Amino acid sequence: MTTRRLTVGQALVEFLGHQWTVDGDIRERTVPGILGIFGHGNVAGIGQALKQYNVVQPQLLPYHQARNEQAMVHQAVGFARMHRRRATLAAAASVGPGAANMLTGAALATANRLPALLLPSDTFATRVADPVLQQLEHPHDIGMQVTDAFRPLSRFFDRVQRPEQLFSIALAALRVLTDPAETGAVTIALPEDVQAEAIEVPVEFLQDREWRIRRPVPERWALDAAVAAIKGAKRPFIVAGGGVIYSGAENALRELVEATGIPVGTSQAGGGALNWDHPQYLGGVGATGTSAANRLAADADVVIGVGTRYSDFTTASRTAFQNPDVTFVNVNVAAFDAYKHGSRLPVVADARETLTALAASLTRCHVDADYAELVDREKARWDAVADAALSPTGAEVLGQSEIIGAVQSAADPRDVVVQAAGSLPGDLHKLWRVRDPLGYHVEYAFSTMGYEIAGGIGAKRGLEALDDDRDVIVMVGDGSYLMLHSELATAVAESIKIIVVLIQNEGFASIGNLSESVGSQRFGTRYRYLNRDELNFESGDLLTAVDLAANARSYGIEVIEVKPGPDAARRLSDAVTAAKASGTSTLIHVDSDPFASAPDGGGWWDVPVAQVSVLDSTKKAYTDYLEQQKKQRPLLG
Structure with a gap:
């Protein structure tokens, strides 16, 4: 077996420079660049490797500066969104606070199901210098470090304790990074001494490798059940989530709704699944949705969720769908999301493949004239409201x-x-x-x-x-x-x-509104000088x-x-x-005037209100809260 002698840092950089994502006819670099802030922990490992390749092969893995480690991960996520999850950036940080600064970004990437490759540094694996600067010390667990905090925030986590572990860890990390059902923050913790250690690296590890995006088709039993439910529906409604965008399914969605007349509401991540002026598009759905989407969602007898996580904002904290006999068809490449909220009709498959299959099976299925007229009327009503607001x-x-x-x-x-x-x-x-x-x-x-x-x-x-x-x-x-x-x-x-x-x-306009709604009178949400007599920021000058x-x-x-x-x-x-x-x-x-509100779309968000209080505003808010709670469903079903 042919090998090359490289440090772990050098081997990882060269490996990343040769990874490719393939999605149908599209082939692009999986990790086309790396962001990094160097310091104690990575300056002699990843930092040295990036400098070396910048001299001998500058296009292999271009380096980008950043000013904040959290922001590096945010950049990777923004990059990945534009590439529909086919590519992302790597982010390298030093030991201790540098690594800790990335934690918020890791949670963001995982929550959004968007890939980001994180390379936080760790303290000495050998513990030859122990404790080192910026090392945590826990008497009950000496081996626990800042990087362990990435475990619950990452879709994949491993630590390269010995140089030989790099090969299996790097390959496993890329598998998760490029898997639509698994992706999110992918973290490889790199002890600072291991980064600089030399190892014989198999040449095969450093050659081009392709990672093919899986686009699983719906199983026949799941597709047949979904088709039967939709055909039997009087008021079907589609909730389009981010999975529509990531699978490039917007054309398939448009063809399906144009053939069937089924109206569509989008989650935040699903924005763009249909253009705003499409006849079947009613806007956002849920707590921050439009009155058009929420009115149709409330009475829907079959709700077809496509690539959505069904968060509390999308379901208006489980108050959006009020039909007592509603059936949910959940299409998602991740079984975790397809089965969410007790769905009896999960379809674990790619959004584009499923929408295409549904369209082929629903060729003679169309909503009735009364429902089509309702869709048109509610869309026109909301468009007029939005015109005035804008x-x-x-x-x-x-x-x-x-x-x-x-x-x-x-x-x-x-x-x-x-x-x-x-x-x-x-x-x-x-x-x-x-x-x-x-x-x-x-x-x-x-x-x-x-x-x-x-x-x-x-x-x-x-x-x-x-x-x-x-x-x-x-x-x-x-x-x-x-x-x-x-x-x-x-x-x-x-x-x-x-x-x-x-x-x-x-100030904080959003939390100010929320604070007012729960009876807390916008406390702590204004940017004002401290009133030292009242010990608050409520009445001081701006x-x-x-x-x-x-x-x-x-x-x-x-x-x-x-x-x-x-x-x-x-x-x-x-x-x-x-x-x-x-x-x-x-x-x-x-x-901006923080008290000028956007038009109400009829959604609700469950934020608990204090059950007892001496404030009249809180007492009233709690009474209103109990009324809203009555609309909640225990499960979507």
Whole structure:
């Protein structure tokens, strides 16, 4: 057997540079780049290997800088979304705090079912220097380290304790990374001494290897049962999730609903499964859904979930589907999700393959005229509501709905909007009019404040790798911006163009609304100076000393400030147009009224309310909560 003498770090870098994902006729690099922050733990291992290959073979595994380890993982996830899970980035971190900073990103990747390869460093496997700087010490378990915290957050975890383990661990990691049913955060912990150890590496390990995406077809019994249920339905309804996007099933979905007339609502991850103006598309469904989708979902007798996790937002905390005789057909490549909530008709298969098979079996099946008319009527009603919400009101300070309308009016149909947390996901789910399968990326499985800018940069990296020049528009609130804006320096350093719309509402608007709804009167959600007499932030002056536009400008990117005024919506649209014409990143700063709400879509979210309180606001909220709880179903069934 022919071998080459390499360090573990060098062998891993060369291995990753030769991995390919194959999905039908598409073949692309599985891990086309690596993000890394070096320090104690990886500077002599992965860091040295990347330097060496940068000298002798720079295209093997290109290195990208980052400013925050959590943000590295966010970039990988944004990249993977644009590649429909066929490719992602690796992220390497040092021992201790560097590794710990990646934990939020790991949880985000796993929750979203999106691949990210994490390479956190670990302390000495030999314990020759013990304890080392940044090492945890647990008297009951000396071997436990920061990297062990990745175990519950990862779809795959292993630690390379000896150099010989690298081969089996790396292959197992790539299997999970490229498996649609298993993917998420894939973590290989690398002790710092092992990274630098030399080993004889079989040449076969370093050669090109293909990982073929599995697209399992539905089993005949499952397909027949699903077809029978749909044929017997009077009011069928489809919930399209992220699996539709990841399997490239949007055309199959469109052909099915056009042939059958079945209406569609989407989860956050499913945004883009149908264009907003398609006759069968009723918008988002669930807690942040539209009134059109939620009214049809409430009475549906058969609900066909395609590639959805059925989270509490999608099911409106199990209040969305009120028909007592409803049947659920759950199509998902992962059995875990297909069987979720007690479904009696799970179809464990690829979304595209299943939708194609359903269309072939439902050629003479169409909803009746009354139901088709209801779909048209509810869609038209919601579109009128959305038109009004998106239109300028002439107010001095824009509401968030107006901001969305102004941004969209200047965006191109193929542009990608990126968001993650706060009140924006709910408003976008209702109001953003998606016109492209990849045009909507709202990370709402983990809803991570701080994801937006880093995820947007990752999305733009992913598009550039596909030679796709569409713009990425990041919409972010001031609360989320303050948590993680440092990757703007990365955008500048690599000339990665994104458009950031920074919405300043002087606090946490989403949690403010939620706090009010549970009777807590927006406590702790305003950005104000501390009132030292009352020991709170409720009545102090606004924190005007913090200038977020100046902060963004300090990174060296273009900044456009949209000042309040009756024509602010027009000026915001003009700013987006100017940003699109620019060749570099632009941040647009705009003030928002946190009390101007988007139209209600009729969804509910179960957030428990204190059962006893001296506050009248909490007592009333608890009474309202008990009324909403009465609509919950114990199982979807």
